[in-house]
Amino acid sequence: QLQLQESGPGLVKPSETLSLTCTVSGASISRSSHYWGWIRQPPGKGLEWIGSIYYSGTTYYNPSLKSRVTISLDTSKNQFSLKLRSVTAADTAVYYCVRPGIMATIGYFDFWGQGALVTVSS
Amino acid sequence: DIQMTQSPSTLSASVGDRVTITCRASQSISNLLAWYQQKPGKAPKLLIYKASSLESGVPSRFSGTGSGTEFTLTISSLQPDDFATYYCQQYSDFSPLTFGGGTNVEIK
Numbered sequence: 157q158l159q160l161q162e163s164g165p166g167l168v169k170p171s172e173t174l175s176l177t178c179t180v181s182g183a184s185i186s187r188s189s190h191y192w193g194w195i196r197q198p199p200g201k202g203l204e205w206i207g208s209i210y211y212s213g214t215t216y217y218n219p220s221l222k223s224r225v226t227i228s229l230d231t232s233k234n235q236f237s238l239k240l241r242s243v244t245a246a247d248t249a250v251y252y253c254v255r256p257g258i259m260a261t262i263g264y265f266d267f268w269g270q271g272a273l274v275t276v277s278s
Numbered sequence: 279d280i281q282m283t284q285s286p287s288t289l290s291a292s293v294g295d296r297v298t299i300t301c302r303a304s305q306s307i308s309n310l311l312a313w314y315q316q317k318p319g320k321a322p323k324l325l326i327y328k329a330s331s332l333e334s335g336v337p338s339r340f341s342g343t344g345s346g347t348e349f350t351l352t353i354s355s356l357q358p359d360d361f362a363t364y365y366c367q368q369y370s371d372f373s374p375l376t377f378g379g380g381t382n383v384e385i386k
Contacts, residue, residue: 202365202377202378202379202380203322203365203367203377203380204377205374205375205376205377208372216372216373217374218374218375219279219373219374220374252321252322257324261369262369262372262375263310263312263327263369264312264324264327264367264369265312265322265324266324266333268321268322268323269321270320270321271321
């Protein structure tokens with residue numbers, strides 16, 4: 157069964173870079189024709205798609221975040237990562253790594269990590 | 279961006295009630311709509327995809343209808359485990375994928 161687990165610092169200073177890693181178990185990110193993605197949820201608010209990366213390395217980003225976001229794969233560790241630059245308090249959120257159940261489409265999300273709260277504060 | 283508008287934002291209901299949540303898209307998304315349930319402190323759980331297809335393991339009291347710009351999620355007989363927040367999500371346009379603002383189903 158596929159499992160996703162987010163990890164990374166829970167506190168980031170304003171203007172710095174938020175970095176999170178999603179460790180995948182139960183599937184190989186390099187041999188699985190799936191997209192791997194990130195979604196965030198500010199405390200008490202709704203869901204925002206950040207972006208997704210195909211197993212081949214093709215990326216799609218939310219235009220509202222595109223200038224600050226990089227999603228990448230580390231196939232040697234079966235992980236994918238999120239970097240969000242120049243963070244402000246508005247980037248404080250629970251960050252989820254996600255994967256659709258069906259191949260070759262960003263689509264909808266069957267699999268979610270448990271979420272990682274990242275607070276931006278000095 | 280395709281805007282997704284859910285109504286109501288909060289819904290008070292009793293166990294056994296039939297509950298309907300509406301999601302409207304700012305432009306046609308065909309049937310490329312998913313519904314999720316989220317409980318406090320937990321990740322969202324997929325309930326329905328392609329507007330009306332029930333995800334495996336989801337109770338049959340959940341159903342979805344709609345196409346184009348108007349969609350509904352119905353819970354035929356509300357159970358104690360169903361008190362949660364529900365979100366719709368369009369996946370017709372990847373630039374960007376967008377979610378509705380959520381509907382909180384609370385105990386009356």
